[in-house]
Amino acid sequence: MSANAKTYGLLAQFDTAAGIFEAAIQVRDAGYRKWDVFTPFPIHGMDDAMGLKNSKVGYFTFCGGFTGFFSGMTMIWFMNKFDYGLVVGGKPLFTPLFAFPVSYELTILLGAFATLGGMLALNRLPKLYNPLFKSERFKKATDDKFFICIEATDPKFAEARAVLEKAGAAAIELVED
Amino acid sequence: MANAASIPVAAAPKGKQHDPHAAPPKIVAIDPPQEFVREPLVLNGRSLAWLTERIAGVCEGKMPLWWWPAFIVSAGLMTLMFSLVGYLVSTGVGVWGLNNPADWAWDITNFVFWIGIGHAGTLISAVLFLLRQKWRTSINRAAEAMTLIAVACAGIFPVVHTGRVWFALMPGYLIPAPNANYIWPQFRSPLLWDVFAVSTYGTVSLLFWYVGLIPDLATLRDRAKNKVRGFFYGLFALGWTGSNRHWSNYEKAYMIFAGLSTPLVLSVHSIVSFDFAVSNVPGWHTTIFPPYFVAGAIFSGFGMVLTLMVPMRTIFKLEDIITTRHVELMCKVILATGSIVGYAYGMEFFIAWYGGSPYELYAFKNRAFGPYWWAYWSMITCNVISPHLFWFKWCRTNMVFVFFVSIVVNIGMWFERFVIIVTSLHRDYLPASWGYFTPTWVDVFTFVGSFGLFLTLFLLFIRFLPAIAISEVKGVTPQADPHHPLGGAKGGHH
Numbered sequence: 001m002s003a004n005a006k007t008y009g010l011l012a013q014f015d016t017a018a019g020i021f022e023a024a025i026q027v028r029d030a031g032y033r034k035w036d037v038f039t040p041f042p043i044h045g046m047d048d049a050m051g052l053k054n055s056k057v058g059y060f061t062f063c064g065g066f067t068g069f070f071s072g073m074t075m076i077w078f079m080n081k082f083d084y085g086l087v088v089g090g091k092p093l094f095t096p097l098f099a100f101p102v103s104y105e106l107t108i109l110l111g112a113f114a115t116l117g118g119m120l121a122l123n124r125l126p127k128l129y130n131p132l133f134k135s136e137r138f139k140k141a142t143d144d145k146f147f148i149c150i151e152a153t154d155p156k157f158a159e160a161r162a163v164l165e166k167a168g169a170a171a172i173e174l175v176e177d
Numbered sequence: 178m179a180n181a182a183s184i185p186v187a188a189a190p191k192g193k194q195h196d197p198h199a200a201p202p203k204i205v206a207i208d209p210p211q212e213f214v215r216e217p218l219v220l221n222g223r224s225l226a227w228l229t230e231r232i233a234g235v236c237e238g239k240m241p242l243w244w245w246p247a248f249i250v251s252a253g254l255m256t257l258m259f260s261l262v263g264y265l266v267s268t269g270v271g272v273w274g275l276n277n278p279a280d281w282a283w284d285i286t287n288f289v290f291w292i293g294i295g296h297a298g299t300l301i302s303a304v305l306f307l308l309r310q311k312w313r314t315s316i317n318r319a320a321e322a323m324t325l326i327a328v329a330c331a332g333i334f335p336v337v338h339t340g341r342v343w344f345a346l347m348p349g350y351l352i353p354a355p356n357a358n359y360i361w362p363q364f365r366s367p368l369l370w371d372v373f374a375v376s377t378y379g380t381v382s383l384l385f386w387y388v389g390l391i392p393d394l395a396t397l398r399d400r401a402k403n404k405v406r407g408f409f410y411g412l413f414a415l416g417w418t419g420s421n422r423h424w425s426n427y428e429k430a431y432m433i434f435a436g437l438s439t440p441l442v443l444s445v446h447s448i449v450s451f452d453f454a455v456s457n458v459p460g461w462h463t464t465i466f467p468p469y470f471v472a473g474a475i476f477s478g479f480g481m482v483l484t485l486m487v488p489m490r491t492i493f494k495l496e497d498i499i500t501t502r503h504v505e506l507m508c509k510v511i512l513a514t515g516s517i518v519g520y521a522y523g524m525e526f527f528i529a530w531y532g533g534s535p536y537e538l539y540a541f542k543n544r545a546f547g548p549y550w551w552a553y554w555s556m557i558t559c560n561v562i563s564p565h566l567f568w569f570k571w572c573r574t575n576m577v578f579v580f581f582v583s584i585v586v587n588i589g590m591w592f593e594r595f596v597i598i599v600t601s602l603h604r605d606y607l608p609a610s611w612g613y614f615t616p617t618w619v620d621v622f623t624f625v626g627s628f629g630l631f632l633t634l635f636l637l638f639i640r641f642l643p644a645i646a647i648s649e650v651k652g653v654t655p656q657a658d659p660h661h662p663l664g665g666a667k668g669g670h671h
Binding site (some may be wrong): 016022036037038039042046054056076079080086089091104106108112120123125130140143 | 229362366377381387398399412426428441656
């Protein structure tokens, strides 16, 4: 512990899914804002327990898919009708019917990229440095232990230790930035 | 139940007039039904730590002794394939057995064969996810890897079958850019739709697979014993912490990926079937092709999933995670899709007769009784008869037998594509131009070599990445349920 290290937050370990679930409800009800739950797998109902709103990833997907579909249609119209019309088999130079399969695939392609990009952007990932990685105990967050971290920037940080102890934490440690 | 006797009985006994003065029948109190207990997806009540240790252990520890010989043989075959591709490109497509009526033969057969195999991975990862089939978690990672690798194998054939591959890759042919005469690719052709379908399919499958891998890469990062592994797993894990704020977006993204991949997988093989159905070759020009191809693709894909999973679960001692029930369920998918395929074979014949086109009818008679009768009946034996063995529980639970049938299904589905492509082409409208296709050694070894590529990449996958989705399997255990006693809930189940 160096002298000029800043406190990042208080990390509490829980040993069961039910334990972390109840603890999250208590931390939420105590009015904390800057806190998070860390689990090796998504726990069903945890979003409500934490008071999170519905994820916004879907908006990204919609924008990506919309762009894909209309850029596909526009591209085919431009190439096969506008820029260089080429009659093949007496078929029309452009109709949305034959342009549909390719536009459909592009809807999915750009929708998928937007979904991945949107998920990463909303999660502020990639973020290869994280003060929590300094905790040896936190390595179990991807194995079989469950954690709550209340950040030092939360206005109610002073009472955090008491709240986490009351919630039944198996271990509590201070994490430095 | 004090006043139960006073409740009037609504339905009178059959055949008798309702008598209001008759004594009402006795009401028997029935015990409440037993709560339905689902069969566990992970056997022997394994702990979360055990799951991490066992699955991550496979790609962290040393590979078993057979891995190196298997890898060397596979890599050798892969090298053989690329050498033969080099021979083809430098010499010309004449090194294959193609001739004028049969302009497509093993090349496109292999393409459809490999792309079809990929479909099971997406079906497992996307369709079964949307249908809330939780058993998919044990098999989806390896099946998705199989998809990616199969698409890579598939992609080689349509490119090299053009002979002068540099033209195929040049603007104006596959790539939507003008060629030397300022002419753009023409989008009325299903062959160009196929380029978009297959490349979208490969890309989206890769993204979906990677999204699924992120939490498991974080697990491997946190368990890494040396710096090199820690660095690479850490880099690709993108700093994943398991934060629930992240999981919330992640799960939404995962569901959207499943929602995007489901129509995608149906469209890809439909478009592959358009390559044939939109032409006017007898035997190809049928509207049944899209659903028939999709069912066949899933059928062959599950065959390949079983071919890979049945040995894998035994070799790496994963029987508690990929249980006998998982194998049984996959056998049932084979049974269902195999029945659809069998129905489609029958319906094709019926329509060939009912449609009244003499060319169509000839094409089908020629399939079954012409010079390629042996290919047709191999296909029928492998695809129509063999899946029906899975009606019997013994056949679904005996691993050696399941493995054997899965190989038979793979062989049958290769023959299906061969039958569709070659028997339709080799005798078309003009008897004067009829011919017979015989493969050359280059045809044979290019195809054999593509298995080398497939196995090489799959062996590397199980060597370096978790072959089972660790976080997803944990999520379906009772310990993961905060309302289950094993998850630490007090006061019993619910």
